Amino acid sequence: MAALIRRIICTTKAPAAIGPYSQAVLVDRTMYISGQLGMNPASGQLVEGGVQAQTRQALVNMGEILKVAGCGYENVVKTTVLLADMNDFTSVNDIYKQFFSTNYPARAAYQVAALPRGGLVEIEAVAVLGPLTDAS
Numbered sequence: 001m002a003a004l005i006r007r008i009i010c011t012t013k014a015p016a017a018i019g020p021y022s023q024a025v026l027v028d029r030t031m032y033i034s035g036q037l038g039m040n041p042a043s044g045q046l047v048e049g050g051v052q053a054q055t056r057q058a059l060v061n062m063g064e065i066l067k068v069a070g071c072g073y074e075n076v077v078k079t080t081v082l083l084a085d086m087n088d089f090t091s092v093n094d095i096y097k098q099f100f101s102t103n104y105p106a107r108a109a110y111q112v113a114a115l116p117r118g119g120l121v122e123i124e125a126v127a128v129l130g131p132l133t134d135a136s
Contacts, residue, residue, distance in 0.1 A: 004028050013064035015039040018116060024065050026129070031069050035082065035124040036061040037117060051088040051120040055095040058123045063099070071129050076105045078126040084119065086111040092121055103134055 009024035009031065017023060017034065024033040038047050038054025039061070047057045059073075066072055079100075081092060089109060105125070115122050 009033075009065060009069050011064050011068045013041055013067075014061040015041045015044060024069070026069055029129045031066075031071075031075075031127045031129060033062055033065055033125040033127065035080075035122040036065075037115065037119040037122050039117070039119075046117055046119055051083075051085075051091050052095050054120050055092045055123070056098075058121060059095065059099045062123060062125060066127060069127070069129060071127055073099050074103075075127040075129060075132060076100065076125045077128055078106045079108075080124045081107065081109040082112050082115060082122040082124075083109060084112065084115055084121070088120065 004027055007026040008022045009026055010022065014023055014036065021034050024031050026032075036058040038057035039045060040047055040057065041061065041064075047053045062076075063073060066075065081096075083089065083092065086109075092109075
């Protein structure tokens with residue numbers, strides 16, 4: 001069996017990892033993107049403006065990681081959304097659907113006890129590189 005290649009994906013246009021993990025790992029054509037907080041990559045601080053602002057920034061950060069691997073939001077096939085408060089579910093969806101507008105990825109959403117740095121939302125993803133064709 002041929003060995004699969006693992007490549008670490010990293011960009012300065014998204015916040016640096018705040019622990020012993022990579023921003024993303026690419027194995028064959030599958031990319032696993034670590035949870036993204038609504039952090040400004042330049043300052044390393046959470047953006048102000050509440051859960052919608054943090055959701056937007058988390059997804060922008062994810063987009064920068066996707067770009068480094070040569071793909072975009074349309075390549076995302078699964079996300080996991082972690083919320084500090086499940087009451088923010090609708091507010092997060094309002095921003096989320098601006099980034100994923102058709103053929104939505106599979107998704108799970110959970111309320112958690114706490115997120116790093118006091119974040120209100122964290123979003124991780126799995127993406128598949130290369131052109132994707134939707135079956136009818």
